[in-house]
Amino acid sequence: MSDHEQRGDRTDARVLALCGGVGGAKLALGLYRTLSSGRLTVAINTGDDFEHLGLHISPDIDTVTYTLAGLNDTERGWGLAEESWQFMSALRGLGGEAWFQLGDRDLATHVLRTMRMKAGETLSQVTSGFASRLGIDATLIPMSDGAVRTTVRTNEGALPFQRYFVEHQCKPQVRAIEFEGVLEARPHPKLLDALGNPELTAIVICPSNPYLSVDPMLALPGMREALRRAKAPVIAVSPIVGGEAIKGPTAKIMRELDLPVTIRSVADHYKGLIDGLIVDNVDAAEASSLDVRVGVTGAVMTSLEDRDRLARTVVDFARSFKAGNGG
């Protein structure tokens, strides 16, 4: 299917997606492919950002950017396609810290971002510059230009997010999750603008980890109020399917926080904030007992078609609120 034909199929809905890394980026890609030109805004978690080897690394922003640009590695599941690891090999030879994998191509992103931020650009300016350069016809914004750093309190002590996630491979038991700097940070003005846009069709909370990837956004001062005031319905897509997380440590963390690994826990977590929840067919029975309107569909995104179909379902579900009893 050519770009032109594809575009003919697109819906002119306007969507704001709140998104973490890999899991969320799948739906962001579906929305990107489904909406008309320029109708998608993605606000991206920056709680996972960190400084490593003197470089400013924004893993979730990069995942979304690479995914929407069609440059991501779909087999490995993270990073860039056609990546190589010569830098890492030389770094080890020189005795540098090698626990965090930086691909040779990926490194260009970090080096250039760090240089531009040191020269005075904001993270959001760098992010939109890269998106534009890579031909992405959507608005990508960090949740905030302020520094928010997710810290995971575990049985082995407090760990900066990437140390927990990459170096310790999520093995320590989580006791609490904190977002350093979040009270001094502000939601990005463009995120607030998007939330207040009367033409917005839907605010979509992507199926990212609610505790690690979405909560940093919700913890930004004024963010919950702005979500509640928004005219558009807020639709979350459950990252929990059939009692397990589709990927990543979400289920493990829920158990460690004494939360049942169910769609009810997801609904409770977003209670008062969301108008609707999209869950997978396998959770249809439990769905009927929730206190929130639920859309039941195939919510596991394996193929590109899955992403597109789920994106359309989310948009259609959001539109049903406008017409009737939601918003």
Place this chain on the structure above:
Amino acid sequence: MSDHEQRGDRTDARVLALCGGVGGAKLALGLYRTLSSGRLTVAINTGDDFEHLGLHISPDIDTVTYTLAGLNDTERGWGLAEESWQFMSALRGLGGEAWFQLGDRDLATHVLRTMRMKAGETLSQVTSGFASRLGIDATLIPMSDGAVRTTVRTNEGALPFQRYFVEHQCKPQVRAIEFEGVLEARPHPKLLDALGNPELTAIVICPSNPYLSVDPMLALPGMREALRRAKAPVIAVSPIVGGEAIKGPTAKIMRELDLPVTIRSVADHYKGLIDGLIVDNVDAAEASSLDVRVGVTGAVMTSLEDRDRLARTVVDFARSFKAGNGG
């Protein structure tokens, strides 16, 4: 030949080499292979250093380090062997400045150095750390830990060295060469210690570009005096052979500065500083008319054996001064 056998052949001379990049590093390697363990100190030009993409790059230090570690690319003539260029490709995709080639493996050096210097290490600490990590059994020191930046005044205006050398490929006509910051810099204390070491056999000015690579060192406050006071003979190896430079822009620059491209110009340039000059056999006739003691030998280093042979000749030449009419 095993390392052990090789070592058996070595001379216990103690040498301080003053060295620029590729041309000088060839002789530094010969000296490294010829001297007993730990007897070589190389003081390296840092006038070519610059900041690029937020990284501190020290081209001559890296060339010497890679060469002595046996990691240099001998076909390309610069940088690391088995290098790849994925970073550059991605950098161009993001719209980054791509006039200076940074290999994926080489990048580890720059990233790690920049990080360590930001954390408070000096350039010399980083340099000796890398050398030690790469198993180099010689003392490598930047000529200074102060920032000296070579600027080339040309018919197209003043150009920082790397802009002149790489971006403009030495095409502009040189009118003057300046070393910014040199009057505020100091020769590295270990360089001064080496110069004053009574056990030193020779101070060797490698066949680097006298105007671009050696002059920054000679311009450091106190450096000429320290060279004159040194007990060891100062031996320069001519980078000019048969009226041409063996490599690089030396001959072109000499013409632009109205200097004959001859060994006499080299001798005049180092007049009052050197005790002896090594020239190639093709220059034997002219050599006899110079006002300095001259050693005539094969001074073009193509093979590894050439490097070793020239190194031995330089050491033997230096020893002849101790025995007789030099020093």
